[in-house]
């Protein structure tokens with residue numbers, strides 16, 4: 001049931017239309033094979049993922065929003081769980097979290113951007 005939702009296909013980097021085909025050429029953390037390279041077309045139903053040149057440049061705005069949301073989530077988790085109370089310690093956790101999640105944030109931002117415009 002959850003596999004047929006837009007949220008699932010955004011988070012698990014699936015095709016915006018069929019929600020089955022892979023969206024990226026490789027896993028986001030497989031850094032050696034091009035960082036978050038989007039496939040040219042859906043392998044299942046041939047949806048064109050590149051509708052215009054530099055289409056995924058706009059996903060930077062989504063990446064910023066996703067980064068802020070993750071930063072706020074890390075702040076809430078560290079502050080209210082008592083893991084860290086000092087602002088510098090909380091800031092360190094946020095920077096570490098964003099650094100570790102950077103490949104996935106870039107990939108999920110492209111996926112969200114594609115879900116906005118590809119039907």
Ligand SMILES: [Zn+2]
Nearest residue numbers: 015018021042
């Ligand atoms: Zn598809």
